[in-house]
Amino acid sequence: xxxxxxxxxxxxxxxxxxxxxxxxxxxxxxxxxxxxxxxxxxxxxxxxxxxxxxxxxxxxxxxxxxxxxxxxxxxxxxxxxxxxxxxxxxxxxxxxxxxxxxxxxxxxxxxxxxxxxxxxxxxxxxxxxxxxxxxxxxxxxxxxxxxxxxxxxxxxxxxxxxxxxxxxxxxxxxxxxxxxx
Numbered sequence: 001x002x003x004x005x006x007x008x009x010x011x012x013x014x015x016x017x018x019x020x021x022x023x024x025x026x027x028x029x030x031x032x033x034x035x036x037x038x039x040x041x042x043x044x045x046x047x048x049x050x051x052x053x054x055x056x057x058x059x060x061x062x063x064x065x066x067x068x069x070x071x072x073x074x075x076x077x078x079x080x081x082x083x084x085x086x087x088x089x090x091x092x093x094x095x096x097x098x099x100x101x102x103x104x105x106x107x108x109x110x111x112x113x114x115x116x117x118x119x120x121x122x123x124x125x126x127x128x129x130x131x132x133x134x135x136x137x138x139x140x141x142x143x144x145x146x147x148x149x150x151x152x153x154x155x156x157x158x159x160x161x162x163x164x165x166x167x168x169x170x171x172x173x174x175x176x177x178x179x180x181x
Contacts, residue, residue: 003041003042004041007039007042008023008026010064011026011037012026014028014060015028016028016035016037022038024038024039024040025037025038025039030048030050030053031050031053033048033049033050033053034048035047035048035053035054035057036048037057040082042069043081043082044061045079045081045086046058051075054075058071058073077089082158083098083100083101083154083155083158084096084097084098084101084158084159085097085098085099085100096158096159098155098158098159098160101151101155102155102160105148105151105152105155108144108147108148109144109148128169130173130178130180131178131180134178134179134180135178135179136176136177136178136179137177137178137179141177142174142177145170145173145174145177146174146177149167149170149171149173149174152167152170153167153171155167
C-alpha cells in the first residue's frame with residue numbers, strides 16, 4: 001500500500017490523472033495524444049502513440065525508482081505481463097492469451113496431487129457437498145491447494161470467468177481443505 005501511494009503521488013506530480021473507474025490506471029495528454037499507465041503492484045504497462053514519449057517516461061521512472069531497484073523494460077508487439085501474453089501484432093487490436101499461465105498452474109498442482117478421474121465441466125453435483133469424514137490435507141498439500149486456488153482466482157478474473165463458481169467455493173475451503181477438495 002505504501003508503494004501504491006508513492007507511485008500515485010509521483011504520477012500525479014508528473015501530470016497524470018487517475019482513472020475514476022480503475023485506481024491502477026492513470027492518463028496524461030502528451031503532445032496531443034493520451035499516454036496511459038496501468039499497473040499491478042510494481043509492474044507497469046505504458047502506452048503512447050509516440051515511442052519517444054515512452055522513452056521520456058521510462059527515463060523519469062529510472063530517475064525516480066532506479067535507486068530502489070533495477071528498472072527493466074520490454075518493447076515490441078508481444079508482452080508477457082502478469083501471466084498474460086498481450087499480442088498487439090494486428091493494428092487496433094490486442095489478443096490476450098493465458099494458456100502458458102494455465103499450463104504452468106496445472107503442472108505445478110499435479111506435481112503433488114493425485115486426481116481421481118476427470119470431469120467435463122468445473123460444475124458437478126458434488127461441488128458444494130463437503131464430506132466431513134474426508135481427511136484434512138497435510139501441510140504441503142494444503143499450501144499447494146491454497147496457491148492453486150489463488151492462481152485460479154486470478155485466472156477467473158482475467159480470462160476464464162467460466163470457472164468462477166467452483167473457484168469461489170474453493171476459496172472458502174483453503175483454511176480447512178480436505179482430500180475431497
